Amino acid sequence: MxxxxxxxxxxxxxxxxxxxxxxxxxxxxxxxxxxxxxxxxxxxxxxxxxxxxxxxxxxxxxxxxxLFSKDDYARYLLGHLLENYCDNALQNLLALCVNGSLPLASPKKKKKKKSKKKKRKGE
The missing domain is CATH 1.10.10.10 (Winged helix-like DNA-binding domain superfamily/Winged helix DNA-binding domain)
Structure with missing residues (x-):
């Protein structure tokens, strides 16, 4: 679907x-x-x-x-919302419904990749 x-x-x-x-x-x-x-x-x-x-x-x-009911489509949409916008966490979906926003997640640490250009300039 x-x-x-x-x-x-x-x-x-x-x-x-x-x-x-x-x-x-x-x-x-x-x-x-x-x-x-x-x-x-x-x-x-x-x-x-x-x-x-x-x-x-x-x-x-x-x-x-x-070919399918309104309830079937609603379940599909909720599953899609849960998977794609709430990190598959029901608590995030409930927070979105109750508070109108998702809880703030801790920022993910990104690995810093030094480009060759930056290395050359710094050397």
């Missing part, structure tokens, strides 16, 4: 609420000003290619059905 763009996430939130939907049904749920039908259709097709939605033929349209 991969993170969704804001536009993709917005459409997924609608589809999770509806359960499934045609392009026009999804578009009608968007807040004003709505993006064009073609934009919604293109984004839904991208989500199918990403393996997030299934497109089921219906008359001359497709009914889009989420």
């Amino acid at each position: 991969q993170a969704l763009t804001r536009a993709e996430e917005q459409l997924m939130l609608i589809l999770w609420k509806l359960g499934s939907g045609l392009t026009q049904e999804v578009r009608e749920e968007l807040p004003e000003p709505r993006v064009t039908y073609n934009t919604v259709s293109s984004t839904l097709r991208i989500l199918v290619k990403k393996g997030v939605l299934e497109a089921q033929p219906e008359a001359r349209n497709h009914r889009y059905v989420p």
Whole structure:
């Protein structure tokens, strides 16, 4: 699974609420000003290619059905946040939620590498 763009996430939130939907049904749920039908259709097709939605033929349209739940995606996002921003430490994630910031970590000591140019100048 991969993170969704804001536009993709917005459409997924609608589809999770509806359960499934045609392009026009999804578009009608968007807040004003709505993006064009073609934009919604293109984004839904991208989500199918990403393996997030299934497109089921219906008359001359497709009914889009989420392949995973909103809770599954929330778990993925929390895992991603924990791994990439909280050093895989649940206490850091909780501190971020409660305090709005991560605890200050002790600065890592960097090994100093002397370049050949600096050595030559100093000699």
